[in-house]
C-alpha cells in the first residue's frame with residue numbers, strides 16, 4: 148500500500164492528477180496546530196503535554212519530599228497555597244501525602260514516561276526514519292493524542308475534588324481501590340482515576356496499533372527490516388508490548404469497576420470495615436487476582452518505558468561516537484528477548500503475596516534471564532563508545548548518563564529478582580531506589596537526550612549548549628545523590644509509603660539522610676526549570692538551524708527540508724540502499740542511507 | 754480517489770497488505786489478550802471455594818446459531834459488493850445487522866433467565882461465577898454491538914446516491930472484524946463449557 152494513498156485519503160479531497168506536492172489544501176490554525184493529523188505536530192503535542200505532566204508530577208515529589216525530609220517543620224504559606232486538605236498548618240497532611248505519592252507515580256509512569264516518551268519519539272521518528280509521509284492512520288494517531296489529553300484532564304480534575312484524588316498507590320490494589328469507604332481518596336478520586344486510566348489505555352492502544360502497522364507496512368523502497376535504525380526497532384517492540392499488555396490491564400479495571408459500582412466480588416472477600424464498623428457481604432473474591440492482572444501489564448509497562456529509551460540512546464551513542472553501533476543484530480535480538488520475557492516475569496512483584504514458592508522459583512529464573520539481554524545491550528553500548536571519536540554534545544552526555552544509571556539500577560534488579568532476598572527487600576526503599584534509577588531516571592535522561600538531539604528536526608533551531616551541560620551535570624549528580632542512599636535505607640528495612648519515619652525507633656537514624664535527600668531533590672527539580680527555559684526560549688529564539696543534517700547522521704529524517712511540511716519530503720520519498728550505521732567507513736565520516744553502495748564497496752553484513 | 758488508484762498501481766510493485774487491514778489484525782490480537790486475561794482470571798477464580806455451579810441457559814445456543822448465520826450473510830455481502838450487485842449487497846448487510854442484534858437480544862434473554870433462577874449477576878448477594886459470565890459475555894456482546902453500529906453506518910452509506918464507491922477495503926476490514934467476533938464467541942463458548950464441566 149502506498150504512502151501517497153494514506154495522505155490523500157485523509158486530506159479528504161480527490162485529485163485528478165498524481166502530483167508530488169502535498170501542501171495543497173488550506174490549513175487553518177486549528178487543523179495545523181490543534182487537531183492536526185501531521186505526525187510531527189502530534190509528536191510535539193505529546194512532548195509538551197508530557198512536559199506539563201512532568202512538572203506537575205515533579206512538584207508533587209517536591210512536596211512529599213518536604214514531608215519526608217522535614218517532618219517537624221511547617222511552611223504556613225503551604226496551607227494558603229494548597230488548602231487545608233493538603234497542608235493543614237503548613238504540614239503536608241497524611242491524606243495529602245498518600246494522594247501526592249499515588250498521583251506522582253501514576254502520572255510519571257503513564258503520562259510522562261509512556262505517553263510523553265513513546266508518544267513524542269514514535270510520532271516524530273517512525274514516519275521520518277522509515278521514509279513514510281505519515282502514519283498508517285493519521286486520524287487514529289490524532290485521536291490517540293486527544294484520548295491522552297482528556298485522560299490528563301480527568302486526572303487533573305481529580306486533584307480538586309473534595310475528598311481528594313486516589314491515594315492507594317499507583318498500583319491501585321483493592322480493597323483501597325474497590326471500596327469507597329476505605330479512604331477519602333477511594334471515593335470520587337478513584338472514580339476519576341479509573342476513568343482517566345481507561346481513556347489512557349484507549350490512547351495507548353490506538354497509537355500502538357498505528358505504530359506497528361506503520362513500521363511493517365509503510366517503509367520506503369529498500370528499507371528492509373534489517374536496515375531500520377534501532378530507534379524504530381525499539382519503538383516497534385514497545386508498541387507490540389503495549390498492544391498485548393494494556394488490554395489485560397483494561398480487563399482488570401473492568402472487574403474493578405464491577406466491584407466498585409455493582410457490588411460484585413471479584414476482588415473482595417471477608418472484609419470488616421473499621422471506618423464504618425460494618426462487615427461486608429462480599430465473599431469468594433481475591434485481591435491477588437487483581438495483582439496478577441495488574442502486573443501482567445505492570446511489568447511489561449516498565450519495558451514500554453525503557454525500550455524507546457534504549458532505542459534513542461543506541462542511535463545517539465552511535466552518531467556521536469562516529470562509529471557503527473556494535474552488534475546491531477544482537478541489539479535487535481536482545482530487544483526481542485526482552486519483549487518476550489517481559490510477559491512471563493510479572494509475578495516477581497508478588498513474591499510475598501503467598502505465592503507458591505515453587506512458582507516463585509520459576510519466576511525468579513525467568514526474571515534473572517532478563518539480565519542477559521540487558522547485559523548484552525549494555526556491553527554493546529560500551530563497545531560502541533570504545534575508541535570512538537566522541538563528541539560530547541548534551542545529547543551524548545545524557546545518553547551516556549542513561550547507560551550509567553541503567554547499569555546501577557539494573558544490578559539491583561538482580562537482588563530483587565531473587566525471591567529469597569526479596570522477602571527482605573520487598574516494599575522497602577531498596578525497591579524505590581531500584582526502579583527510580585533503572586526506569587525513572589534512565590528514561591528521563593534518554594528523553595532529554597532525544598529532545599536535545601532531535602530539537603533541530605522538530606523546531607528548525609538549536610537549544611543552548613551551555614545550559615544543556617549545566618542541566619546534565621546537576622541532573623545526573625542529583626539523581627545519584629537522591630537514589631543511591633535509598634539502597635542503604637532499604638537494606639536497613641525502611642519501608643516505602645510511610646508518612647513519617649521519625650516516629651520509628653529503627654528509622655530515626657535516617658533523619659539526616661532523608662533531609663539530605665530532600666534538599667538534593669529541591670535543587671535537582673529547580674534545575675529542570677533551566678531545561679524548560681532553554682526549550683521554550685529556543686523554539687522561538689534559538690539559533691536557526693542552517694544545515695539539513697546538523698549531526699552528520701545517516702538516517703532519513705535528515706534528508707527532509709529543515710522545516711518539513713505535512714508529507715515530509717518535497718519530491719519522491721528517497722530510496723534506501725544501506726543500513727543506518729555506516730560511520731567512519733572507507734575513510735568517510737558517514738554515508739547516508741540514501742547513498743547507493745559504491746562499485747568497489749562491500750555492504751555491511753550484520 | 755483517482756490519485757489513490759494511480760499511485761497504488763505505480764508504486765505498489767510488491768504487494769503489501771493495506772495498512773488499515775493490518776491495523777485491524779493487530780487490534781484483533783489486542784482484543785484477544787483482553788479475553789485471555791479475563792478467561793485466565795476465570796480459571797483462577799474457579800479453583801476457589803464458593804464458586805457457584807449452574808447450567809447455561811438454552812438461549813446461548815440460539816444466539817450461537819444467530820452469530821454463525823451472520824458470518825455467512827457477511828460473507829455473501831462482500832461477495833455481492835465485489836460483484837457490484839448493489840441490491841443483494843444491501844439485503845445481506847441488512848440481514849447481518851439484524852442477526853447481530855438478534856444475537857445480543859438472545860444473550861440478554863439468557864441473562865434474564867439466569868436472574869430468574871435466583872442467581873444474582875451483580876449486587877451484594879451475587880456470586881463471582883455469575884458475575885464473570887456477565888462480564889465476559891457482556892464484553893463480547895459490546896464488541897459485537899460496535900460492529901453493528903459500523904454496519905448500520907455502512908448500510909446508510911449504501912443508500913446514499915451521491916457517493917459511489919467501489920473500494921472494498923472498508924467492507925473487507927469490517928468483515929474480518931465480524932468473523933473474528935464470531936470466532937471469539939465460539940472460543941468463549943467452548944471455554945465456558947469446558948471450564949464449567
Ligand code: HEM
Pocket residue numbers: 318449450452453495496514515517518521557558559560561563564565569572573574578581582585586587
Ligand atoms: C535486570 C533486570 C531487572 C530485574 C531482575 C528486576 C527485578 C525487579 C523485581 C524483582 C522487582 C520487585 C521488587 C519488589 O516489589 O519487592 C522490581 C521492581 C520494579 N522494577 Fe525492576 N528489575 C529489572 C529491571 C527493571 C527495569 C529495566 C525497569 C524499568 C525500566 C524496572 C522497573 C521496576 C519497577 C517500576 C519496579 C517497582 C514497581 C513497584 O513496586 O511500584 N526494573 N524489579
Ligand SMILES: [Cu+2]
Pocket residue numbers: 445446449492493495496
Ligand atoms: Cu517487574
